[in-house]
């Protein structure tokens with residue numbers, strides 16, 4: 001048994017002596033590393049310190065042992081043991097996940113720094129807000145403060161190396177001596193978050209142990225589990241508005257600690273790609289950042305190539321356009337997002353990999369020599385889990401070396417970037433964004449205001465007219481600009497990794513004005529912490545008309561009241577009460593709900609003299625494939641938030657048939673890149689692949705609904721059901737003959753629509769789907785296809801919305817080839833037998849962003865049997 005480490009007494013003696021090294025570790029690591037050049041002198045050994053547990057002392061095995069992946073609880077247990085034994089470690093708990101697991105970060109530095117962690121936190125908070133720094137004190141502050149360098153892993157659950165690696169790295173930074181480690185501990189505060197998505201990590205490890213642990217061949221690999229987090233898969237890195245609880249925890253922790261650097265570790269291209277901020281560039285980010293990124297990347301390349309490690313490169317992969325990646329919380333707040341992609345096998349197995357294959361891992365030419373890749377990756381390689389750990393850990397240590405040697409520059413730049421943001425707001429229009437009060441739906445105003453507040457953006461309420469004013473002369477003024485302005489794509493010849501448009505006002509149908517008048521900076525405002533609009537009830541009478549103003553709360557109200565309460569809808573406007581408004585008895589409960597949900601209602605003595613129909617709620621199912629649960633997840637999340645209940649159904653239920661007996665509406669969210677993909681889904685590998693890990697279960701998730709399933713969905717429609725398909729899922733009813741004469745085609749290869757916001761024309765404004773919309777034009781989020789073609793004779797009846805397809809109709813972001821969608825349908829309703837198919841060419845429920853479109857879907861569902 002090792003003696004317990006007692007700091008005050010032993011640490012000086014302990015670290016003064018040359019550390020013993022773990023001979024078994026060195027031997028094993030050499031054995032598990034498939035080529036000598038895949039190892040570096042930084043990680044080929046491990047010190048042994050009496051009383052300080054190495055990962056093996058807690059886990060029972062060395063990091064990088066084939067077929068061993070730690071769960072999030074094991075990782076936390078390890079760091080708890082490390083914290084208990086060393087004054088250089090402190091664990092920070094930052095909240096719980098959807099499934100109740102801990103979100104946590106480990107702070108590591110020298111003893112004195114850890115003891116004074118709150119002092120350093122306060123210093124960074126000051127540097128993050130130069131308004132709080134007296135210029136005379138800046139020099140002293142920069143001399144005292146220390147940068148937090150935050151290394152994160154495990155956001156993407158199939159990218160298995162970084163979480164394990166960070167345990168070894170944590171131990172190494174605590175336990176190893178020598179100038180490099182002394183400098184890291186003295187000059188930096190290292191934050192390690194091994195697992196950003198604990199729910200997904202544990203689901204993945206369980207699945208790996210059950211199905212993937214014996215995989216030997218690259219081509220025989222099974223897919224991962226159908227879910228990572230509760231709703232979202234890979235898009236947890238695209239949750240721009242922090243809709244997911246876990247991601248919100250990390251944002252709150254960021255705004256508490258202000259780490260000038262976040263370094264997010266991923267896995268994909270061989271062997272190690274280090275991000276340096278390629279064009280297209282988000283112009284709101286500081287030029288200093290664009291200098292810092294290649295500074296780090298080139299240093300890492302220089303060191304690692306010096307160690308003889310091939311395949312370390314930068315440039316030519318991920319660009320700097322979208323502001324929505326999780327780690328961008330750093331860049332967006334005047335820090336620095338750094339990112340790696342390390343080569344991984346999706347588990348902890350060793351296997352031969354074809355880097356130079358057509359299938360994709362070399363899409364970015366990792367095995368070719370370029371100016372930014374002087375020592376390329378190999379075309380064929382036997383790759384191990386330990387190789388991945390060696391690369392990731394060597395890279396991060398190299399980055400820490402650079403950061404520790406330049407701590408003051410990093411802090412100075414962090415301060416300057418924050419200062420520049422304030423100055424930009426004082427000197428460059430627009431000087432402010434204004435969100436007027438009294439918009440017809442204040443609940444979406446609240447969503448916008450509160451989402452900006454989550455990001456730490458300061459908002460004031462005008463004392464003159466109670467509009468919300470976001471002055472730009474604040475540390476996060478440039479972030480506000482980035483989120484609220486129209487995105488102007490800089491170069492039509494450039495490609496980008498994600499969306500090009502995200503203008504919040506457009507996507508949520510909230511009016512946001514820009515002010516180019518500098519005087520607005522002097523406007524008197526009261527700070528807004530959170531905005532909660534109160535409902536308004538006017539008039540007298542025993543009936544109540546709840547105005548349809550597009551608020552999602554209308555659906556919440558209807559569902560909370562329940563099916564036993566009679567609710568009707570006005571089909572036409574009546575004395576200022578819009579069409580689609582809900583008519584019900586003005587019970588105390590209904591009134592209380594209107595107040596709580598921020599809705600508007602008029603009390604009436606008598607039924608309005610317009611056509612009225614009953615809002616009798618449908619039995620709703622949402623269909624999910626097993627191979628593509630993510631887009632369904634975003635819709636599930638939105639429906640859960642709005643409290644619209646549904647049955648989540650999969651292929652087994654569809655194949656069983658009798659769908660019409662159980663459901664009135666079946667919604668198929670965007671999934672499956674083709675109709676065939678939606679129908680046949682995951683390819684069977686010859687044996688059943690069962691899943692029981694939550695959010696659905698099946699004895700075999702492979703095979704898809706098949707033709708039997710497609711036939712059952714066709715029957716469902718013929719027998720009177722409503723089938724709703726979103727975006728690419730709209731290929732399915734077209735290609736499987738459920739949608740009459742309609743055809744779907746794909747855009748040409750010249751067409752490029754990376755998530756712009758475009759305008760559509762509403763052709764049938766009186767249709768119940770458009771309740772709550774007042775303009776004949778609507779801004780929608782768009783991406784590639786499908787292009788729907790409706791026979792000329794049916795267009796007038798069946799096309800509800802269409803794309804003008806002009807250059808002017810691209811409202812934000814980038815679309816190349818607008819003429820390909822000119823006058824093409826955006827929303828089509830087609831009768832089929834006794835039922836109907838409603839097909840969206842777009843995705844009206846996208847990543848919790850396009851709140852202005854959600855109501856189309858909610859209207860279609862609530863009024864399912866009252867329209868054609």
Ligand SMILES: [Zn+2]
Pocket residue numbers: 156159266267
């Ligand atoms: Zn990733």
